[in-house]
Amino acid sequence: MSLDLILRVGTKLILPFILLFALYVQFHGDYGPGGGFQAGVIAASAIILLSITFGLEAAHRIAPQSLVERMIPLGVLIYAGTGVAGLLMGKNYLDYSVLAHDAVHGHELGIFLVEAGVLITVASTMTALFYAFAERGR
Amino acid sequence: MSAVWPHLPILQVIIPLFGALLAGFARRSGAAFAITLVVSWLMPLCAGAMLWQVLASGPISYHLGSWPPPWGIEYRVDVLNAFVLMLVSTIGAVIMPFARRSVAFEIEEGQRAWFYCMYLLCLTGLLGVTITGDAFNAFVFLEISSLSTYVLIALGRDRRALLAAFQYLIMGTIGATLYVAGVGLLYLVTGSLNMVDIAARLGPAWADNSRAIIAALAFVTVGVSLKLALFPLHAWLPNAYAYAPSWATAFLSATATKVAIYLLVRFLFSIFGVAIDFRALPVAAIVVALSLAAMFVASLIAVFQSNLSRMLAYSSVAQIGYITLGIGFVNLAGLTGGLVHIVNHALMKAALFLAVGAIFFRVRTVRLSELAGIGRKMPITMAAFTVAGFGLVGTPGTSGFISKWYLALGALEKGWWVVVFLIVASSLIALVYVGRVLELAWLREPSDAIKDANDPPLSMLLPLVLLAAATIYFGLDTEWTAGIASMAAKDLLGGLR
Numbered sequence: 001m002s003l004d005l006i007l008r009v010g011t012k013l014i015l016p017f018i019l020l021f022a023l024y025v026q027f028h029g030d031y032g033p034g035g036g037f038q039a040g041v042i043a044a045s046a047i048i049l050l051s052i053t054f055g056l057e058a059a060h061r062i063a064p065q066s067l068v069e070r071m072i073p074l075g076v077l078i079y080a081g082t083g084v085a086g087l088l089m090g091k092n093y094l095d096y097s098v099l100a101h102d103a104v105h106g107h108e109l110g111i112f113l114v115e116a117g118v119l120i121t122v123a124s125t126m127t128a129l130f131y132a133f134a135e136r137g138r
Numbered sequence: 139m140s141a142v143w144p145h146l147p148i149l150q151v152i153i154p155l156f157g158a159l160l161a162g163f164a165r166r167s168g169a170a171f172a173i174t175l176v177v178s179w180l181m182p183l184c185a186g187a188m189l190w191q192v193l194a195s196g197p198i199s200y201h202l203g204s205w206p207p208p209w210g211i212e213y214r215v216d217v218l219n220a221f222v223l224m225l226v227s228t229i230g231a232v233i234m235p236f237a238r239r240s241v242a243f244e245i246e247e248g249q250r251a252w253f254y255c256m257y258l259l260c261l262t263g264l265l266g267v268t269i270t271g272d273a274f275n276a277f278v279f280l281e282i283s284s285l286s287t288y289v290l291i292a293l294g295r296d297r298r299a300l301l302a303a304f305q306y307l308i309m310g311t312i313g314a315t316l317y318v319a320g321v322g323l324l325y326l327v328t329g330s331l332n333m334v335d336i337a338a339r340l341g342p343a344w345a346d347n348s349r350a351i352i353a354a355l356a357f358v359t360v361g362v363s364l365k366l367a368l369f370p371l372h373a374w375l376p377n378a379y380a381y382a383p384s385w386a387t388a389f390l391s392a393t394a395t396k397v398a399i400y401l402l403v404r405f406l407f408s409i410f411g412v413a414i415d416f417r418a419l420p421v422a423a424i425v426v427a428l429s430l431a432a433m434f435v436a437s438l439i440a441v442f443q444s445n446l447s448r449m450l451a452y453s454s455v456a457q458i459g460y461i462t463l464g465i466g467f468v469n470l471a472g473l474t475g476g477l478v479h480i481v482n483h484a485l486m487k488a489a490l491f492l493a494v495g496a497i498f499f500r501v502r503t504v505r506l507s508e509l510a511g512i513g514r515k516m517p518i519t520m521a522a523f524t525v526a527g528f529g530l531v532g533t534p535g536t537s538g539f540i541s542k543w544y545l546a547l548g549a550l551e552k553g554w555w556v557v558v559f560l561i562v563a564s565s566l567i568a569l570v571y572v573g574r575v576l577e578l579a580w581l582r583e584p585s586d587a588i589k590d591a592n593d594p595p596l597s598m599l600l601p602l603v604l605l606a607a608a609t610i611y612f613g614l615d616t617e618w619t620a621g622i623a624s625m626a627a628k629d630l631l632g633g634l635r
Contacts, residue, residue: 073162073255080155086203090141093148094203 004053011053018046026119030108036115040122047127056134065131068124075121082113143187147200147213150184150223151266153177158258167250171238174254178234181227181261189220193622199271207271208332214271218477218626222268222400225481229392229488230261233385236601239594240385240495244295253293257389259286264397273321273409274331276401277314280365284310287394291382302377309374313364320357323350324409333409340413341635351414358405359421366398368425368462369432372455379451384495387447391454392488396480399461403477406465407630415635417468426466430560432459437567441574446497446504449571450490453530456564457483463557464545468634470627472548477623479541482529482612486538489526489605493519496598500591506575511584513576515591518599520579522606527572529609532565537612540620 002008022043029035051059086095096110097103142149157177161170191198192215200213215223237257245253263283267276288310292303325331327347328339344351360371367375375395379387410416433456440452461483464476496519497512498504513520529536542561549557584591593599612619 069165070163073159077156077159077163080152080159084152084156087145087148092201092204093145093152096203 007053011049015046015050019043026115029115036118037122040119041126043123044126048130051134063127068127071120071124072128075117078117079114082110146184146188147198147215147269150269151262153180154258154262158255158262161251161255161258165251167247170251170254174258175234177258178230182231185223185227188215189224192217192220208330208335211275212271212332213269215269217622217629219268221622221626222397223265225484226264226393226397229484232604233388233488233492233601235597236492237385239598240499241383243499244383245293249293256286256289260290264393267397268400271333272331273324273333273336277318277321281314284314287390290386291378294381294383299381302381306374306378309364313361316357316361320354320361323354323357327351337409337412344414355410355421362398362402366395366402367455367458369428369436369455369459375455376448376451380445380447384498388488388491388495391491392484395458396484399480403465408633411634422466422468425462429459429463429466432456433564437564440571441567444506446494446506450494453571454487460541460545464548467548467552469548469551470631471544471551473627473630474620474624475541475544475548477626478544478620481619482537482541485605485608486526486529489522489602489609492602493523496594496602499594501588503587506578508585508587510578510582512588513579515584515588516593518593519602522602524576525606526609527576531568531572535613537609539613540616
């Protein structure tokens with residue numbers, strides 16, 4: 001019987017709330033403090049907590065190294081791709097007003113996509129950094 | 139084609155950005171190299187089209203997200219930055235074929251795709267700094283290029299590369315911090331980040347805020363001088379160039395410091411110079427004094443190096459001195475000489491460092507003591523090295539002579555006879571360090587260490603020969619180098635208060 005029962009059960013209980021809070025911060029960025037960067041850090045902290053409590057293998061099962069390394073450029077690709085969408089629709093780069101039927105909705109959608117890209121890149125970069133340090137000397 | 143035309147300024151930056159992302163996705167070195175090659179070859183087309191457009195019909199302005207300046211970020215291309223864009227993208231395109239074998243030789247398979255990814259990010263950053271008309275956006279791109287440069291250097295062939303990268307990281311971060319502090323002060327005084335707008339608002343703000351503006355000038359000048367390795371802020375450069383992968387050194391020496399010099403010129407002449415009479419301040423005098431010190435001290439240190447890369451790295455510090463010397467003259471001939479030396483030095487130094495890369499590729503060493511007789515074993519490589527080396531000295535018939543000619547004219551215009559003498563004297567020191575290598579390479583019997591060496595394959599030889607040929611070509615036909623440089627210098631000086 002291991003002595004870290006409270007830690008294990010506590011981690012399992014808190015993990016979904018961490019992820020939910022990350023999503024809250026992500027979407028609340030429109031109205032108050034928050035946004036992709038903060039949300040990405042919070043989401044990554046869930047993975048980090050998981051690997052501290054259950055070991056690196058458990059974290060690797062959920063977020064494998066290769067996936068994490070591909071998510072880093074993916075987020076930037078979403079961000080930059082949103083900019084190019086404006087370009088393809090005949091406007092300037094990063095002009096979101098053409099993304100929807102009117103300019104205001106277009107801007108909302110544009111920022112939403114950009115923030116999603118930020119979330120993905122920040123979360124995966126934090127995780128990759130943690131993996132890099134955790135795997136040293138193994 | 140006509141649909142692409144108005145978007146060229148942004149394509150110049152996002153094509154390498156997407157290339158970097160795709161190279162990061164690809165993960166396999168072959169695919170990453172193919173992407174990088176295509177991107178590198180597209181870049182001069184983009185820059186060339188803009189240069190043509192600027193020469194034909196004046197500056198181009200591009201509004202990101204359609205937000206009008208000064209609120210939004212503006213990309214602004216005039217003769218000066220079209221010239222620098224053309225240089226950076228052409229260097230990248232010409233030396234790219236060299237990279238495949240050199241990188242395969244020096245970097246292990248798992249990291250090669252990341253190397254290309256980092257190179258493209260660095261290219262994005264350098265082109266971005268050059269094209270943007272927004273002082274803060276320039277900081278962001280400066281950081282993109284710097285961070286990727288640290289990684290490029292750290293990928294070098296032995297553990298000393300890590301230390302060199304760390305040293306550069308500390309110095310580079312200090313430089314960037316000073317720069318952004320200066321931009322912050324300018325924002326405080328003018329409420330604007332758009333370069334043209336800052337320049338317009340700075341003049342009226344001078345009366346009440348002269349201290350803040352002088353502090354901003356000092357912060358920006360010192361910060362950017364760290365990035366461009368102006369003596370005595372050059373300490374990071376020799377190790378970084380000596381231990382980085384050979385190809386990365388060739389690229390960085392030809393472009394990274396040059397873009398920082400561009401930024402210095404932009405701030406001095408297009409922002410501060412427009413608003414205040416900076417000739418009344420001692421900035422130019424300090425720059426001239428430090429440049430002269432660089433030309434002599436760094437050249438002398440280069441003479442005593444035992445490692446070929448380090449020798450060339452110190453030579454770079456000295457050559458940067460010539461460029462900043464011309465800038466410090468603040469007259470047409472001097473500024474033309476400085477700007478034209480940006481191009482001439484980039485071509486020569488890229489050729490020299492590629493030759494070093496080719497030598498390392500064949501004999502795994504760049505220690506001078508082991509390279510005796512290398513010219514007889516690798517004749518084409520060393521012939522190119524010789525041509526570029528003569529360019530470095532400033533021999534008539536090479537592009538280096540053109541630069542020094544204009545610099546001397548600039549000094550004469552100021553009536554500084556001593557400086558003319560110093561330019562010639564420092565060239566003689568360059569002759570010593572270049573001559574030392576040439577004597578070793580051509581006149582000695584080949585040593586055992588290099589007895590199996592021969593010229594590298596065509597993909598490596600061709601970029602090298604092209605750059606050496608350019609050194610001679612631009613020594614004879616100066617329409618595209620000095621011609622455009624003097625147009626840019628005229629624009630800059632015409633705007634001065």
